[in-house]
Amino acid sequence: EDQVTQSPEALRLQEGESSSLNCSYTVSGLRGLFWYRQDPGKGPEFLFTLYSAGEEKEKERLKATLTKKESFLHITAPKPEDSATYLCAQHSGYALNFGKGTSLLVTP
Template sequence: EDQVTQSPEALRLQEGESSSLNCSYTVSGLRGLFWYRQDPGKGPEFLFTLYSAGEEKEKERLKATLTKKESFLHITAPKPEDSATYLCAVLETDKLIFGTGTRLQVFP
């Protein structure tokens, strides 16, 4: 069965403490991998799309990378405003399959 697994489920960081979030997937025909940020009580907000292994995308303190089996969202020197749930999703044929997310808390 096609599956998207995110780890860890929750992550607590001190402000400035860099770390990485993982998204591993098992789909038969990956057509794209998407990262979203979701604040409590709100809809997810699009961050990145990655299409092929080796591709990287950056936005401010976030950098997403993709291999054939997984994607990482690297957070460099995070700030409290980076606190949110980060969701990844894979596009398999014509449907997006979402993971359950990593809840990130950054403390000052």
């Protein structure tokens, strides 16, 4: 069965302290690697889709990259409002197969 593994499970950063979240996937014929952000009491909010190794996408302080086995979500100079759970998912052919997420807390 295709699997998505995210690490770390939880991450605490000081405001301005850059870091990266990891997403490892095992799938043949990747149809898209997705990153979502989820705030408490809300549904996942779409951030990025990556389709092929070497691809990169950026949005404000976030940058997603993709290799043949992993994806990274780089957070540059995070702010407290970046605190959320970040979910990675691969497309299984008919739906998204999610990892368990990384809970990010950014303190002032």
